[in-house]
Amino acid sequence: MTTPEKTAGIRPRPVVDRLPRYAAGKPPLAVEGITSYKLSSNENPLPPIPAVVKAMAAxxxxxxxxxxxxxxxxxxxxxxxxxxxxxxxxxxxxxxxxxxxxxxxxxxxxxxxxxxxxxxxxxxxxxxxxxxxxxxxxxxxxxxxxxxxxxxxxxxxxxxxxxxxxxxxxxxxxxxxxxxxxxxxxxxxxxxxxxxxxxxxxxxxxxxxxxxxxxxxxxxxxxxxxxxxxxxxxxxxxxxxxxxxxxxxxxxxxxxxxxxxxxxxxxxxxxxxxxxNFSQVVERVQGLVDERDRVTAGLKELGWFIPEAQGNFVWLNLGENSSDFSRRAEEAGLSVRAFGNEGVRVTIGETEANTRFLELCAIYTKAPQRS
Missing domain, CATH: 3.40.640.10 (Type I PLP-dependent aspartate aminotransferase-like (Major domain))
Known part of the structure; x- marks a missing residue:
């Protein structure tokens, strides 16, 4: 078996130690009594269209x-x-x-x-x-x-x-x-x-x-x-x-x-x-866009500043409150993506997940602001 002493001299290129580590979105924690949702990676919450699933199986x-x-x-x-x-x-x-x-x-x-x-x-x-x-x-x-x-x-x-x-x-x-x-x-x-x-x-x-x-x-x-x-x-x-x-x-x-x-x-x-079968893809995307618009409208009704959302996610400029919001989301069965003390990205997910996210924001007292 290789000992630590024998590998101690093996080092990567110097640049590797200077690079940030990619942090993939974490899965949600299980919370008793509710369904947990992953909103921490910009994934499509829907599976591929049926024709794709059939073609893959073949x-x-x-x-x-x-x-x-x-x-x-x-x-x-x-x-x-x-x-x-x-x-x-x-x-x-x-x-x-x-x-x-x-x-x-x-x-x-x-x-x-x-x-x-x-x-x-x-x-x-x-x-x-x-x-x-x-x-x-x-x-x-x-x-x-x-x-x-x-x-x-x-x-x-x-x-x-x-x-x-x-x-x-x-x-x-x-x-x-x-x-x-x-x-x-x-x-x-x-x-x-x-x-x-x-x-x-x-x-x-x-x-x-x-x-x-x-x-x-x-x-x-x-x-x-x-x-x-x-x-x-x-x-x-x-x-x-x-x-x-x-x-x-x-x-x-x-x-x-x-x-x-x-x-x-x-x-x-x-x-x-x-x-x-792109027409089916377009239909699904439009459903997510409709949900995105519902979420952004709900946040604006709360008086929250939200940058223009044109992807399948919204950005909350929460600054030093980012980790606190992420923790509260986790307690509510939602995983979101906090970026240090800069802000939180929340992916548009299932309808129930989006509604629960808005409910969390409605009781959160530290609204995001322009940077």
């Missing part, structure tokens, strides 16, 4: 490796999105697609200097981990008091070392989406050799008519990459299937950086089947 070819190019899925997406299949690169969720992009375009250079990656903060908590592991340096630009990207400050932060800019829209965990006009103005303000990533994991939940459409930007600007996923709207988070869309001068490098066989055949089958 899959049997697991003795074979999947198609490394996910040809069936890229072909289906090409028709669905009206883009060339060659412009699509699949990955293990949109996070896997992001890691492929960073591996190809941002990291440590031969001169020992790190590239820079700019993103809003707070935003998706995996960003600093992905950037750091790629060998690049994070440049975090604080969001505004309304939880929005400060695009003017982000543009001003661009330097000769900037290689990638990440735009999360709707922003996770604060909720607002970027509008088309401000996004296009931003793209034109940064150098054309800087990649602008439009991360649209929650795109199907957006109802703002002025919101940016990433695919429109990709068609117009050669330096734009769009990230999307089947994890949220399609309810396939556990299968890990997502993709990037960019023009061929970028995809040729993304394919080199792509993990071989990343998307399993069952994930590909599920994603293709879900696209074939």
């Amino acid at each position: 899959q049997q070819d697991f003795n074979r490796y999947p198609d490394p190019l996910s040809t069936r899925l890229r072909t289906a997406l090409a028709g669905f999105l009206s883009v060339p299949a060659e412009d699509i690169v699949t990955g293990t969720g949109s996070l896997g697609a992001l890691n492929q992009l960073l591996a190809a375009f941002a990291g440590q250079n031969e001169d020992g200097k790190a590239d820079e990656v700019i993103y809003a903060w707070r935003s998706f908590e995996a960003y600093p981990i992905c950037v750091g592991l790629a060998g690049a340096e994070s440049i975090r630009i604080p969001v505004t008091s309304e939880g929005r990207h400060d695009l003017e400050a982000m543009a001003a932060a661009v330097s000769a070392r900037t290689k990638v800019i990440l735009l999360c829209t709707p922003n996770n965990p604060t909720g607002p989406s970027l509008d088309a006009e401000e996004t296009e103005r931003f793209i034109n303000a940064v150098p054309s050799d800087v990649i602008v990533v439009i991360d649209e994991a929650y795109q199907e939940f957006v109802r703002d008519p002025d919101a940016v459409e990433g695919i429109d930007m990709y068609r117009k600007y050669p330096n734009v990459v769009v990230l999307r996923t089947f994890s949220k709207a399609h309810g396939l988070a556990g299968l890990r299937v997502g993709y990037s869309i960019s023009q061929p001068h970028l995809t040729q490098h993304l394919r080199v950086a792509a993990t071989p066989f990343a998307v399993s055949q069952i994930a590909e089958t599920a994603a293709v089947t879900s696209l074939e």
Whole structure:
């Protein structure tokens, strides 16, 4: 058996010790007499549509490796999105697609200097981990008091070392989406050799008519990459299937950086089947959007400040009261996601869960405020 003394000299790369740890949403505690609900991860509370479940059950070819190019899925997406299949690169969720992009375009250079990656903060908590592991340096630009990207400050932060800019829209965990006009103005303000990533994991939940459409930007600007996923709207988070869309001068490098066989055949089958029955997906998403609107309206009636919610979650800017609110939610059979002393993100879940959340907020005396 290996002893601690023999392994004491084994150390990871120095950057690993400096990186934050990704904190997945915790499951709810069992509370006697009530049903507990998980609202701590931005998951779809509904299972995949019936056609997807049936197609998955019929899959049997697991003795074979999947198609490394996910040809069936890229072909289906090409028709669905009206883009060339060659412009699509699949990955293990949109996070896997992001890691492929960073591996190809941002990291440590031969001169020992790190590239820079700019993103809003707070935003998706995996960003600093992905950037750091790629060998690049994070440049975090604080969001505004309304939880929005400060695009003017982000543009001003661009330097000769900037290689990638990440735009999360709707922003996770604060909720607002970027509008088309401000996004296009931003793209034109940064150098054309800087990649602008439009991360649209929650795109199907957006109802703002002025919101940016990433695919429109990709068609117009050669330096734009769009990230999307089947994890949220399609309810396939556990299968890990997502993709990037960019023009061929970028995809040729993304394919080199792509993990071989990343998307399993069952994930590909599920994603293709879900696209074939997209009207059912839309119906389910609309039900969640209706619940989101009910929750935000209820919070506003309580006098609570809530940033514009365009994803499948709401953000409570509770500051130092975040852990206290999270504990009280736990006692009520609800798991929510507290981010230190910054705030709490609550996913839109089952109707009963959302109602119980509103009931908790109605008796909680420390309402969130603008930062």
